[in-house]
Amino acid sequence: LDARTGYLWNVLGNNNLSQSDRWLWSMRLRHRISSRSFHYVSFGQDFYWQDFTDDSAFSEFIKYGFSHRFSNHVFFNAFIQRSHDEFLTGEFTNRKFDHTTIGARLDFQVTDDFFFFLTYRFQQMDETRTLAESDRHILNATAFLRLTERSVSYVGYQFEKLDASRSFFDEHLFRTGVRRYF
16 A cells, blocks of 8 residues: 655746645555566556646546566556546646546567567546547657766657547657766
8 A cells, every 4th residue: 555645836927726735645555466467556646747747737647557477578567547627827727637548568678788669558537517539549669778877878769649539640650868866
């Protein structure tokens, strides 16, 4: 059992927000099925901030997940989550959405210094006020190579497809870099 609690103050300076001061909490119950598998359920009310887009949201959620280690080098996990989100800042300020998200990840540890993972995520989002609906598919493949004890290089590809009532797009994103840990 993991549990957290906190309090969100209206530090954003937006007085139009409904219930901007509120308690945050979450719990996760984890059960070991075998020496290689476990599953969990988590639920609560939390605050999320997206650095890239400057969006923030208050979210009430429930999530179920499953993880399995096939070998010392192959690991799999999957989840399904349902949430009700109220955006506090960004493009969707003061709008509320119901989300259903399903995802899976497969990790391969090829050597001590090289690993890669594949992820797939499907997200369905319904705006509660206008009933606008959107579906998003995200596929990601990323490889990491440890260069030194504190340096890692990575290369990745992400494909994202959005089908929405007002817009749609297909996006291909390639990224590479070196990360140094201090």
